[in-house]
Ligand code: DX5
């Protein structure tokens with residue numbers, strides 16, 4: 108782990124990385140020990156995870172509060188990992204800029220949180236950050252139709268957002284399959300919620316390629332080994348298709 112002055116070149120390199128199809132694990136720091144956050148991020152780097160998932164909750168869109176702009180800013184200063192910022196907030200248009208300036212590489216917002224997703228996408232493009240769109244378990248895949256070709260990543264929630272450590276919702280596999288069949292090779296399909304060794308293979312077979320894992324990684328006896336294990340299970344299952 109080291110401090111660098113992050114530039115827009117760093118961000119565009121990281122975004123370029125994400126455009127290449129590959130299996131990637133995105134540990135979610137929601138389950139980290141926040142008193143030792145820098146240390147825990149260093150461990151994630153050593154484990155060769157490619158993304159760091161940051162869950163932003165406002166107590167309105169979801170019934171929980173988590174971290175905000177200053178934490179993203181501090182995390183950006185201590186790592187070169189790809190910062191995958193997941194906004195679970197009611198006003199993504201307003202907060203696009205503060206999170207982009209704090210150092211997000213990609214900002215994912217919820218389609219349920221805005222009447223005009225295209226406007227949020229345009230704002231994020233102006234700010235030169237990657238764009239992700241997320242769907243709650245109750246939102247059908249076809250809600251994405253008008254904007255699917257405009258985003259870098261689709262995030263399918265496999266739990267109701269708000270808390271770590273919930274059980275994977277199996278019927279989401281069908282939604283993953285439906286969306287996977289419509290994406291271009293440069294677009295990623297991320298899953299979030301209940302991803303662990305007993306669920307990751309099914310999600311990978313259904314077509315997901317970025318896997319958020321909070322409790323599975325941070326509650327493991329050996330978090331680094333858990334990242335490797337998740338990665339190899341997903342890689343093998345993804346090849347089976
Ligand atoms: C849930 C968050 C997740 C959470 C996942 O609302 O979006 O990213 O950290 O936690 P696990 O992997 O424990 O289900």
Ligand code: ZN
Nearest residue numbers: 162193299319
């Ligand atoms: Zn998340």
